[in-house]
Amino acid sequence: MSTTPQAPAPGALPDAKVAMGWMHTARFLTTAAQLHQLPAIEVPEIAFVGRSNAGKSTCINTLAQQRQLAFASKKPGRTQHINLFALGKQGVMDAVLADLPGYGYAAVSRSDKQRWQQVMANYLVSRKSLSGIVLLCDPRLGLTELDEALLEVVRPRVEQGLKFLVLLTKADKLTRAEQAKVLSITKLNAGGGEVRLFSALKRQGVDDVAQLLWHWCHPEGLAPATPAHAADAPAADSADPTDRQTPFCNFVTFKGSGDNKRDIVHPAKLSLKRISSVDKTLNGPAKAIKVEYDLTATVSGKTV
16 A cells, blocks of 8 residues: 655655655746846755766756756757756745856857856855855766865855755766766865765666755755745845955956866966946846956967
């Protein structure tokens, strides 16, 4: 005789069926090209970040058990919006997933890369509803310089209690011995965050990650949910948009000879000067922000 899965006690991980059923409720909420366009959220928000070919969209679709919830482009890095997905049963929302643009691979202009790297940095530093971050990483590459730069950006918030998970995707590409090795190495470099192996193809780690995310969003058990329409309220993450600007020189890449890894410029070789101005004639989300960068870098003895 089958039994209905019981809701977990406060502080306990849920049954896998409960967690996966909850993940399956994911539905598109909104998309935004700029941080101030995001709605204010009163429930926990979990951000998925990572390099453009790390498999973010595939991971989200696998967890939600939906093929086309998150857009998976054949050309990595083409997604250039922050996409939000609501979670919760019976028309109420008790959590939100955020799919952030990938970094470090996209075949887009340098200016577009800089703009999105800055938007991402601002989001990770200032988004009030952000409760957890899932950093997806190809275990065959390990944590790259860009991943480590992101870790440095979020470290202050993680130390203040922000949940953090490094998800080693495409684990099916490794032998068991290789999996064990990369898992141990990544745990040493995860900055206090949790580390999991994940394979959408073999469904390795899918239940574990769903249970962990459920627990992040329901630390006290089943808490009251928020009506989905509450997310329609305007964003209020900062009184002054310039307060959200955080130099993120680590994420700047330059086109040059060699493979993608060699194109990454070390932060110590960057000189970054920010000039910000705000149009005081506008109010609220419409307030215009102008941010200009005077950026120079030395690559192989040449200034670019």
